[in-house]
Amino acid sequence: MSLNVPFVNLNNGQQFPIFGLGTWKSKPGEVTQAVKDAIDAGYRHIDCAHVYGNEAEVGAGIKAKIDEGVVKREDLYITSKLWNTYHRPDLVEPAIKTTLKNLGLEQLDLYLIHWPFAFKEGDSLFPEKDGKTEFSDVDYVDTWKAMEQLVKKGLTKSIGISNFNHEQINRLLESAEIKPVTNQVEVQPYLNQQKLIDFCKSKDITITAYSPLGSPDRPWAKPGDPQLIDDPKLKELAQKYKKTPAQILLRYEVQRGLITIPKSVTKSRIQQNIEIFDFELSADDVKYIDTFDCKGRVCAFNTAQEHKYYPFNIEY
Ligand SMILES: NC(=O)C1=CN([C@@H]2O[C@H](COP(=O)(O)OP(=O)(O)OC[C@H]3O[C@@H](n4cnc5c(N)ncnc54)[C@H](OP(=O)(O)O)[C@@H]3O)[C@@H](O)[C@H]2O)C=CC1
Ligand SMILES: O=C1CO[C@H](CO)[C@@H](O)[C@@H]1O
Numbered sequence: 001m002s003l004n005v006p007f008v009n010l011n012n013g014q015q016f017p018i019f020g021l022g023t024w025k026s027k028p029g030e031v032t033q034a035v036k037d038a039i040d041a042g043y044r045h046i047d048c049a050h051v052y053g054n055e056a057e058v059g060a061g062i063k064a065k066i067d068e069g070v071v072k073r074e075d076l077y078i079t080s081k082l083w084n085t086y087h088r089p090d091l092v093e094p095a096i097k098t099t100l101k102n103l104g105l106e107q108l109d110l111y112l113i114h115w116p117f118a119f120k121e122g123d124s125l126f127p128e129k130d131g132k133t134e135f136s137d138v139d140y141v142d143t144w145k146a147m148e149q150l151v152k153k154g155l156t157k158s159i160g161i162s163n164f165n166h167e168q169i170n171r172l173l174e175s176a177e178i179k180p181v182t183n184q185v186e187v188q189p190y191l192n193q194q195k196l197i198d199f200c201k202s203k204d205i206t207i208t209a210y211s212p213l214g215s216p217d218r219p220w221a222k223p224g225d226p227q228l229i230d231d232p233k234l235k236e237l238a239q240k241y242k243k244t245p246a247q248i249l250l251r252y253e254v255q256r257g258l259i260t261i262p263k264s265v266t267k268s269r270i271q272q273n274i275e276i277f278d279f280e281l282s283a284d285d286v287k288y289i290d291t292f293d294c295k296g297r298v299c300a301f302n303t304a305q306e307h308k309y310y311p312f313n314i315e316y
Pocket of ligand 1: 025047163209210211212216229246262263264265266270272
């Protein structure tokens with residue numbers, strides 16, 4: 001079954017599918033097939049990043065489906081992200097060009113600043129000295145100015161941010177010529193982000209929800225750590241709606257007006273995850289899922305906590 005994915009209107013007039021495929025942790029040997037399976041299942045939006053180390057293999061999946069005539073380039077919505085070591089304004093254009101080359105594309109649909117904080121420029125994506133991450137003090141406002149140039153040069157249609165808190169967004173908006181179209185942040189029932197969602201809505205910035213299933217394959221999860229996807233309350237809801245726990249989690253996101261990007265490299269799950277546009281959670285059940293919030297952030301990037309632009313030291 002292929003279901004039509006609704007679109008959201010971005011603040012620049014572009015439309016974007018509210019559902020896409022995540023690719024973090026998708027191994028280079030698996031992700032080409034995952035992208036092909038996703039496109040066959042009706043996915044048109046793919047979330048990528050330089051730091052995921054698999055953009056060439058994602059690009060191979062895209063190319064295969066265009067060559068087969070299943071989709072045209074203009075049917076697809078491809079997002080990538082500027083990594084922390086490329087925030088210095090002169091490094092931004094070379095960074096997107098590397099991503100475009102890896103993906104085999106001439107233009108991105110959306111390019112995001114991956115995190116508000118910068119790391120020391122150089123060959124390592126995770127520069128370290130004496131066991132500590134080496135920071136750079138490039139201001140994300142200066143990085144944003146260079147991002148705006150990418151739109152003017154036609155290298156990406158839209159630009160946005162990721163992991164920014166509301167104070168950082170306010171500061172960015174003070175001088176932005178082009179507004180970010182989205183803030184991609186973690187949203188799942190243990191971290192429902194209502195305040196940040198309301199704030200972004202008031203600024204006409206969409207929210208893209210990452211780790212919507214609680215990122216059960218996050219590399220730092222320890223055996224025995226609670227997994228959202230196994231929550232008994234969620235399993236009860238899944239039984240009630242005759243859906244899977246993953247489908248309840250994804251439906252919860254889209255019903256709150258969010259864009260969501262679950263990752264899977266498993267064909268049956270890729271198919272299952274898009275099958276969320278044929279049922280509705282009751283308003284009471286959405287409110288009930290809201291009560292699961294326990295400030296349970298899974299993607300906290302603790303090694304950057306000391307950075308002056310670390311986003312999670314304030315409430316939202
Ligand atoms: N901007 C940012 O800083 C960040 C962005 N992201 C983006 O968001 C995407 C999604 O987040 P991510 O952290 O990967 O985690 P998700 O919450 O999407 O969870 C992915 C995990 O869930 C499993 N899974 C997928 N579908 C199902 C299902 N139907 N039933 C049971 N298990 C399932 C996957 O397994 P399998 O693959 O084996 O099927 C994988 O282990 C990322 O891939 C990335 O693109 C994520 C984190 C940070
Ligand atoms: O998108 C993400 C997942 O991987 C990165 C690290 O490897 C994270 O920092 C980032 O938020």
